[in-house]
Amino acid sequence: MDKSTAGMEVRMADSLSSVIDIRGDVTAASEPALMAAYEEASRQGARRLVLNFSGLEYMNSGGIGMLVTLLVRANRKHQPLAAYGLSDHYREIFELTRLDEAIGIYDDELSALAG
Amino acid sequence: MSENPAPEGRLSAAQAGRASRPRNARNWATKVDRLSVDSGGGLNVAGRRLTGPVQGFGRMWRKTYWIELSPDISPSAVIATWKGHFGEFWPKASRFKGPLTSLSPGDVALLDVSVGGGVRLSTGVFVLYADEESFTLMTPQGHMFAGWITFSAERSGSVTRVQTQVLMRANDPLYELAMACGGHHKEDQFWVQTMTALAQRLSAAPAVVQARTVCVDRRRQWGNAGQVWHNSMVRTVVHSVASALARKRQPAPRPR
Numbered sequence: 001m002d003k004s005t006a007g008m009e010v011r012m013a014d015s016l017s018s019v020i021d022i023r024g025d026v027t028a029a030s031e032p033a034l035m036a037a038y039e040e041a042s043r044q045g046a047r048r049l050v051l052n053f054s055g056l057e058y059m060n061s062g063g064i065g066m067l068v069t070l071l072v073r074a075n076r077k078h079q080p081l082a083a084y085g086l087s088d089h090y091r092e093i094f095e096l097t098r099l100d101e102a103i104g105i106y107d108d109e110l111s112a113l114a115g
Numbered sequence: 116m117s118e119n120p121a122p123e124g125r126l127s128a129a130q131a132g133r134a135s136r137p138r139n140a141r142n143w144a145t146k147v148d149r150l151s152v153d154s155g156g157g158l159n160v161a162g163r164r165l166t167g168p169v170q171g172f173g174r175m176w177r178k179t180y181w182i183e184l185s186p187d188i189s190p191s192a193v194i195a196t197w198k199g200h201f202g203e204f205w206p207k208a209s210r211f212k213g214p215l216t217s218l219s220p221g222d223v224a225l226l227d228v229s230v231g232g233g234v235r236l237s238t239g240v241f242v243l244y245a246d247e248e249s250f251t252l253m254t255p256q257g258h259m260f261a262g263w264i265t266f267s268a269e270r271s272g273s274v275t276r277v278q279t280q281v282l283m284r285a286n287d288p289l290y291e292l293a294m295a296c297g298g299h300h301k302e303d304q305f306w307v308q309t310m311t312a313l314a315q316r317l318s319a320a321p322a323v324v325q326a327r328t329v330c331v332d333r334r335r336q337w338g339n340a341g342q343v344w345h346n347s348m349v350r351t352v353v354h355s356v357a358s359a360l361a362r363k364r365q366p367a368p369r370p371r
Contacts, residue, residue, distance in 0.1 A: 058137045061244035061251035061265055065282050068168050072175060072332045087133050089140050096146045097243065097253070097263075102169045 006030040007055075008037035010044070017113050018046035023055030028062030031069065038070060042077065049074055050112045051103075054085030064097055071102055080104070084112040142246040144221040150241060150255055156212075156225055158354060159347035160239035163255035171261030171284025172339045173291035175332035176299075178281040180306045182314050182322040183274040190268035191247045193277050193317060197266055198250055204312040206305060218242050218250060230259075230293075230348065231301060237354075238347045240264075254286075257347035259298070261286045277313070279306050284336070287343035291335065299328075 007023040008030075018041035020034070041049055051067075074081045082104040086094065094100040106112035152161045168175055184193070197204070198218045202211030206229075213224035222242040230236050236259065240252040249267035254260060262283030269276055281302075285291035290298070307324045314322035343349075 056137075058139055060139060060142070060246065060249065061263065062249070062267070065263060065265065065280075068175075068282060069177075069331060071169070076332075087135055087137070089136050089143075091133075092146045093143055096144065096165070097167050098165065098170055099167065 006033055008033045010037050010040045012044050012046070013050065013109070013113050016046065017048040017050060018044055019050045019052050019109065019113075021052045021055060024057055026056060026059040026063035026066070028060075028066055030063060031066045034066060034070060035073075038073060042079070047079060048113070048115065049079050049081050050109065051081070051083040052085050052109065053083060053087075053090065056085070056087075056090065059090060059093075064093065064099065067099060067103070071099075080115065082106060082112040082115060084108055139246060142220060142244055144241065144243050147221075147241075150223055150239070152223055152225070152239070156237075157223075157239065158237045159257050159345075159350055160223065160225060160237075160255055163239075163257060163345070165241055165253050166256055166258070166261035166286065166342075167253060168262045168282050168284050170339060170342075172287050172336050172342060173260075173285030173294065174330055174335060175284045176281070177329045177331050178283070178303070178306075179278060179327045179329075180280075180303075180310055180324055181276055181278040181326075182310050182324055183271075183276055184314065184318050184322060185320065186270065186273055186275055188275050188317055190270060190275055193268035193275065193313075194248055194250065194266070196317060197268075197313060198245065200316070204309045204316070206308045209305070218245060220245050224252075231297070234348065235351060235355075236348045237351045256286070256342065257345035257350065258286055259290050259294075259348070260284060277310070277317075279310060281306075282331070284332075286339075287346055288340050289343055289346055289349070293348075303328075 005025045009021045011019050013019045020037045071081055084106040091105060094105060149162050149164055150160055201213055201218055205211055208229035210227040211224060214222050220242050223239055225239045228236045238258045239255055243253040244251040249265060251263050251265045253263050260283035262281060265280045267278050285294045303326060310324045
């Protein structure tokens with residue numbers, strides 16, 4: 001299997017929200033790292049999850065599929081999912097795949113946290 | 116977060132970051148709101164919106180089918196063959212009308228699929244993503260399922276692993292019922308036959324297709340039940356009956 005080259009770091013942005021900083025190449029192989037980050041954020045008590053794509057270098061269709069799995073898990077726990085830091089290109093990909101209908105897309109972290 | 120002002124005519128660092136294109140940008144299709152079809156036909160495809168697993172109705176499934184081939188066959192050779200001859204690997208009862216050359220991002224291909232009981236389904240797929248080692252198709256409104264099908268090949272230990280992965284929800288309640296009443300089994304057979312045919316083309320040695328199915332989300336999205344209006348199977352049947360009636364109503368040619 002391909003090895004993941006993505007980095008995922010979790011930080012509490014406020015008492016209710018966690019931000020997952022995503023760096024590098026996101027593919028299907030990144031799923032264990034993203035799910036571990038999600039578990040960490042949930043353990044910290046996050047009621048809202050924000051994905052920071054500012055450090056994203058590359059994402060293929062496997063990476064997009066992995067985000068759907070994350071979305072399902074977050075929905076199950078009633079945790080809204082938001083994203084910011086997407087380049088114009090990936091913002092278009094979110095629109096094309098209609099992921100933007102389920103994951104709120106924002107220009108910056110403050111807006112994403114405010115929802 | 117605020118952005119530092121940039122000199123006139125130049126982009127700030129944040130603006131430049133947003134405008135930057137990743138190295139695989141050309142592998143993605145450009146954004147479309149509704150599908151268009153160049154050639155004739157396109158029943159249930161032209162003018163339709165794309166649907167992903169987020170938009171579907173039924174339970175969400177991830178179905179993975181894979182074969183292992185000799186490592187002498189490179190992943191890029193597998194994908195080049197697959198993209199270039201996609202429809203040739205399909206079971207005989209179904210037809211795939213794609214571009215004459217290899218599948219490319221943004222292409223729309225028309226499908227005519229046998230769904231059993233003499234019923235046929237006219238629909239299509241959109242090439243969402245394609246690179247040297249994978250490609251992904253996305254379905255339009257009215258298709259049996261809302262989702263993505265990703266075909267990929269990679270080196271895995273001492274073999275070349277070739278995979279089809281479907282991430283899907285049935286598009287409406289009728290399809291959800293049909294999937295539960297044998298549709299899933301039929302779809303499994305479809306991909307097993309397809310991958311067996313691909314393996315025969317690529318390798319002299321027979322390949323065993325392995326499969327794994329995972330229910331990702333058991334919930335049904337009742338808010339999307341109205342998508343039954345676009346159901347391509349119903350529309351294909353109605354279209355066929357209407358065409359047959361129209362032919363019957365045409366006056367018979369007068370004897371000379």
